[in-house]
Structure formats: structure tokens, C-alpha cells
Amino acid sequence: MNLRRLWAIMIKELRQLRRDRITLAMIMGMPVLQLVLFGYAINLNLRHLPAAVVDQAQTAGSRAAVQDLLASGVIELRATAQSPQQLIDLLREGRVSVAIAVPPDFERRKLDGREAIQVMVDGSDNVVQAAAAQLAQYPLNQPDDFHAMTEKPISVVSFYNPERRSPVNIVPGLVGVILTMTMVLFTAVAIVRETERGNMELLITTPVSRTELMIGKVLPYAAIGLVQTSMVLLLGVWLFDVPIRGSLWDVYMASSLLILANLSLGLLISTRAKSQFQAMQMTFFVFLPSILLSGFMFPYDGMPRPAQWIAELLPLTHFMRLIRGIMLRGADLGDLWQDSVALAAFIAIMLTLAIRLFHKRLD
Amino acid sequence: MSESAIHAQDLTKRFGALVAVNAVNLEVPRACVYGFLGPNGSGKSTTIRMLCGLLTPSEGDIEVLGLRIPEQAEQLKQHIGYMTQKFSLFDDLSVRQNLEFLATVQGLSRREEKTRVDDLLKRYRLDDREEQLAGTLSGGQKQRLALAGAIVHRPELLFLDEPTSAVDPESRRDFWEKLFELADEGTTILVSTHYMDEAERCHRLAILDTGNLVADGTPAELTAKLEGRTFLVRSGTPRKAKEALDDRPDVLSVAQIGNELRVLMREGDASIDSLRHHLEQAGAQAEVESVPPNLEDVFVVATRRHAAHQEQPA
Ligand SMILES: Nc1ncnc2c1ncn2[C@@H]1O[C@H](COP(=O)(O)OP(=O)(O)O)[C@@H](O)[C@H]1O
Numbered sequence A: 001m002n003l004r005r006l007w008a009i010m011i012k013e014l015r016q017l018r019r020d021r022i023t024l025a026m027i028m029g030m031p032v033l034q035l036v037l038f039g040y041a042i043n044l045n046l047r048h049l050p051a052a053v054v055d056q057a058q059t060a061g062s063r064a065a066v067q068d069l070l071a072s073g074v075i076e077l078r079a080t081a082q083s084p085q086q087l088i089d090l091l092r093e094g095r096v097s098v099a100i101a102v103p104p105d106f107e108r109r110k111l112d113g114r115e116a117i118q119v120m121v122d123g124s125d126n127v128v129q130a131a132a133a134q135l136a137q138y139p140l141n142q143p144d145d146f147h148a149m150t151e152k153p154i155s156v157v158s159f160y161n162p163e164r165r166s167p168v169n170i171v172p173g174l175v176g177v178i179l180t181m182t183m184v185l186f187t188a189v190a191i192v193r194e195t196e197r198g199n200m201e202l203l204i205t206t207p208v209s210r211t212e213l214m215i216g217k218v219l220p221y222a223a224i225g226l227v228q229t230s231m232v233l234l235l236g237v238w239l240f241d242v243p244i245r246g247s248l249w250d251v252y253m254a255s256s257l258l259i260l261a262n263l264s265l266g267l268l269i270s271t272r273a274k275s276q277f278q279a280m281q282m283t284f285f286v287f288l289p290s291i292l293l294s295g296f297m298f299p300y301d302g303m304p305r306p307a308q309w310i311a312e313l314l315p316l317t318h319f320m321r322l323i324r325g326i327m328l329r330g331a332d333l334g335d336l337w338q339d340s341v342a343l344a345a346f347i348a349i350m351l352t353l354a355i356r357l358f359h360k361r362l363d
Numbered sequence B: 001m002s003e004s005a006i007h008a009q010d011l012t013k014r015f016g017a018l019v020a021v022n023a024v025n026l027e028v029p030r031a032c033v034y035g036f037l038g039p040n041g042s043g044k045s046t047t048i049r050m051l052c053g054l055l056t057p058s059e060g061d062i063e064v065l066g067l068r069i070p071e072q073a074e075q076l077k078q079h080i081g082y083m084t085q086k087f088s089l090f091d092d093l094s095v096r097q098n099l100e101f102l103a104t105v106q107g108l109s110r111r112e113e114k115t116r117v118d119d120l121l122k123r124y125r126l127d128d129r130e131e132q133l134a135g136t137l138s139g140g141q142k143q144r145l146a147l148a149g150a151i152v153h154r155p156e157l158l159f160l161d162e163p164t165s166a167v168d169p170e171s172r173r174d175f176w177e178k179l180f181e182l183a184d185e186g187t188t189i190l191v192s193t194h195y196m197d198e199a200e201r202c203h204r205l206a207i208l209d210t211g212n213l214v215a216d217g218t219p220a221e222l223t224a225k226l227e228g229r230t231f232l233v234r235s236g237t238p239r240k241a242k243e244a245l246d247d248r249p250d251v252l253s254v255a256q257i258g259n260e261l262r263v264l265m266r267e268g269d270a271s272i273d274s275l276r277h278h279l280e281q282a283g284a285q286a287e288v289e290s291v292p293p294n295l296e297d298v299f300v301v302a303t304r305r306h307a308a309h310q311e312q313p314a
């Protein structure tokens, strides 16, 4: 590998990128847009969510407590149920998104200072979940000594989202989602575009080597990936107070691993795709399972076995574990060595395949 | 090292059922401007790509500058320049950036690079546009830039694929001057074209038709073979004269140029007198004179002969 040649290819790529306004806007705009969308969508304070109630206690106190919750305006009564099972059915059928159950021993629980009312929510909807959390904060205006007896009068059970996502949980994952979306696509398209425009026929008639060409093309995008990472982190900390409990160095190391994994995958796609459109389709073929199976949307542990096996093959899955571990739990890369090694192996395999499959020929 | 710059035997390329290049034999001497003449789709680009090592031949052997292709294609790449049919420099880089990039990739040292690029910019009259984006250049300027890019490393052998198809006649003349300058410096040039006037300027040429090499030699050799078979007919009723001539079995082709007819005869001993007589009998008064054959005639003869040959049962 000739460093001067490698450098020339990188500079060329950066110069072209600088003139490509649309790609630049996407690189910079996408992190901001996604962060704001995901972050604030979760924070939305909705009102008038359809609700159902079952009051098995039927005491004056229980009826007053339910009235108070309804009066908060967050929920609106749509159905009364006879049993908790009916509530769950209503919830599952999607006819209500909040269900309130008052157990028969409501008065006893209140006295014991245990949770006295259960609010069940459709946790698959982040918005609803946020609203339910808000509901749980609502003070039950009950006999004067009520507050003294219980700190947490209502328990919230999230049915379909037991991890209880919040911006704090979403932002670290979002770094990975954005990197997956942009990095794979940009490299795949960057190479296929040269083929489409005819530049590749010129390039492969020069003494430039396959490795120089491939590495020189992806390194500029690696730098861009780190810029994107920084943007999401900065905005996350600034707008949503997302903590970075582990070391910043580890955060960037984990991000670099994901960036390189995605770039190698992009290269591999570029060796197979015949047009920019095909490259895009192939990118989404990888992107969709990444979003769904990596643990970003749904918890890994709740997925069926085959889905978990597929998830293990996706770089985003490993990154999710790394970044959540580092940022939220204060772990370091050493603690999470299995996922770091998995990413490194992915990079090595993809890059080797890509360089092998790329020929300095037209057929 | 072999005598010729390019030597190819039985070169064949198939794309599925389509035979794009069919058993072509080629011998290109060094320091020669060698033309590939043929209409669109005749296999010129495919042949050039195989010679550069960009396409793998379906059959046949290639030796370029003493290297076996495609096996030694990587070694060959430092010694050849290739100007693609479609403009393949970077539209979104400036003229200078394009040349500097190619110079580095071709392995010029930093110091060489600067002087070489300055030199090329001046030589190809691009020095007043060095900051302009390549994509915004005119056809003629793009073509000069592409040529400069192809020779930045002073290749021994230069492949040019229809370099003048997108430029005006003035630029074409100018471009050919540049080619002969390079040839004088010792560069072997293989250039494809579908213009007869350009083919005529080549030292040697090969005529391709639907993937077959149907004739090759110097333009003079090729035309000499048709001596005595070409006539010019001037008539007041050219359409009538053309009909009469088309009826004669020994007439290969009749082309109308203004009010004149250019007649190409089959092999044999046709004379001015017999033609004039034939036209008179058909009621078309005409003057007939003998004219020297040109490459267009060579092309017609070569492609017709090939077609006739193919129709015969094997
Ligand atoms: N990559 C390819 N795949 C299939 N057919 C091709 C390919 N490249 C060229 N051809 C076909 O081969 C024939 C010769 O093409 P080409 O060499 O480009 O001709 P020319 O350069 O003389 O115009 C054409 O019929 C063309 O359609």
C-alpha cells in the first residue's frame, strides 16, 4: 500500500464531498432531526388517552381515587370492566391504552403503604407510557394521612415495553442507528456512483491497488461518522441530560468500531450493487433488521430465539450493548469485551470479503 | 521484448449469446497511430477494454508491450494511458485537481507532479481554466483534459476510445495534431473512430464490423486494392440513373452525393464505356469518370464481403 496514493484518494473524496451539498446536509441534518424526533416524541404530554377501569374494592375511597385520576385530564373513561382479565383484553385489542385496576384489598394496601392502584399501559407506544408515568405522579387526594402512608400510591406496569424507554435510554442507541443508516449507505453509494459515472473505468486502469482504493474511500467517512457521534452526544447531553457515566474515550472507541463495521459492510454492498438504487435497497435490507432486532426498539431478551441469532450477526446489536453499558451503567470496553471482539471480527470479515470481491475489471 | 506493441490472436468476447468481438487478430507496431474504424456496436470499445485488461476475453491470446494479458494486467497499467469513450474524469473536481490526482495515483513524485501538471495545462491550453470544475468545461476542453489525464505519466501506449465523438470539427483537427505530436515522441496510439476522415490519417487501421475484423493495413494499401472500381456519374436525372445502376449485378453500391452518384463496382473489369452505355440504354444521359477509391469504399467492400461470406453454407 502506497501512502501517497491513499492520501490522494482520501483528499479527492473529501473535496468531492465538500461540493456535494445534499450529502453534507444529510450527514449533518440527520442526527439532529432524528434526535429531536425520537427525543421529543417520547416526552410528549398527551391528554385524553382512552382508559378503562375496574374497581373491585367498590369503597368510597376507591371510587374517589378513580374520580381523581379521571379528573387529571390525562385519561378519559371509555369502558368499565368486571375483572382485571377484561382490562387486559381491552388493552390488547387496542380499544384502550390505559387500564386502571383497583384491587379488592384497596383499603388494606393503602393502610399498609403498599401500591394501592395498578395502572396498566400499552407500553408499545412510547407516548402512552410517558403519559402513564405522568399519571403515576398524580397525588391521590385521599384521607389526610394518605401521603404519609405511601410514597408511591400507584404502580405502573408497562406491558409491551418492560425496559421503559426514555430519552436517556434512546439517545445512546440513536448514535448507533444514525451511524448504521448513514455510514452503510454513503460508502455503498460513493463507490457505485463512481461506477455509474464512469470514473471507475478510469481508476481501475491506473496502478492504484484495490486496498488503496477501498481504504482511501472509507476513511473520510469514518471521520464524518465521528462528527455525527459527537453531534448526537452533545445534543443528547444538552437537550435531554443524557448521562455519560463511562469514559468518553470508550464511547468513541465503541463508536469507531461500529463506524468501521458499517463502512466495511457498505463496501461489500458496493461490490455487488449495479446501481445507486440497488445499493440503497440493499442498505435498507440490512437497516431494517438492525433497527428492529438490535434492541433499539424492542428488548433483546423478549425476542424469539431465531430473531436473537440474527441479531447477533448485526453490528448494531453489539454496539447497543456496548454504548448502553458505557454511557448508562458506566462500564468500560474491557467489561464488554465480547461485543467489542464481535465487532472487530465483523470488520475483518466484511473488509476482507469486500476487497476480495472487488476486481479491477469490468466483468 | 516483442516487435509490436500489441499482438492479439483469435480474440473473442461473448456477452451471453451475443458475440461482441469475434476471433480478431491484431498486430499493432510500435510508435504508430493505429485506427479502429467501425460503426457503433462493432466491438471497438470491447476490444480496447480487453487489450487494457479490463475485460477478460472469452477466447484468444493477448500480448501488450510484451506482457500477457489479462494475467499481467496490473504490470501493464503503469505503461498505458486510456481515454474512455465517456468522459471519466471527476466532474466535481477542478481541472488542476483532476490532473494532480491522476499524477499522484500514477506514481509521480511530488516535485515531478507540479512541473508535469503545469506543463500539461499549458500544452493543452487549459492554464486559464485550471480552477474551473471539469464538469463545466466545453466538449473540446473536456477532451483535452481527458487526453492530458491519460498521458500524465508519459505512457508508452495510449488507448483512445472515440475521443472526438463529442467535439466540433475545429477541435477534432486540433486534437489530431496533438496525437501526432505524441506519436512523434514515440508513443504508440490506438484510436477508435467512426469518422472516415480520421481513419484516413492513421498510419495503419483495422476495420471492424459486428465484432469481426474485416480489413486491415495502411489506408493506402486498403484503397489501392479497389483501384479501378470507383466511378463518378453526373446526370441530369440522378434518381433514374441510380435505378439503372442498381439493376446491374456488378454494381456493389451507389451513393448519391448532391447531383452526383458515386459508384462502387464488384471485382472484375468494369469500364467507363460500359457504364455509360448501360445508362444510355436505360434512358439516362450521364457523364462517367473514374475516381480514386477512398476508405468509405473500402468499408463498404469489406462489410459486404463479410456479409456475403456469412450467408454461404459452411
Ligand atoms: N457489458 C456488456 N454486456 C453486454 N453486452 C455488451 C457489453 N458491452 C458491450 N456489449 C455489446 O457488445 C457490442 C459491442 O459493443 P462496443 O464494444 O461498445 O461497440 P463500439 O465501441 O464499437 O460501439 C454491442 O452490441 C454492445 O451492445
Ligand SMILES: [Mg+2]
Residues within 6 Å of the ligand: B041, B044, B045, B046, B085, B161, B162
Ligand atoms: Mg464504443
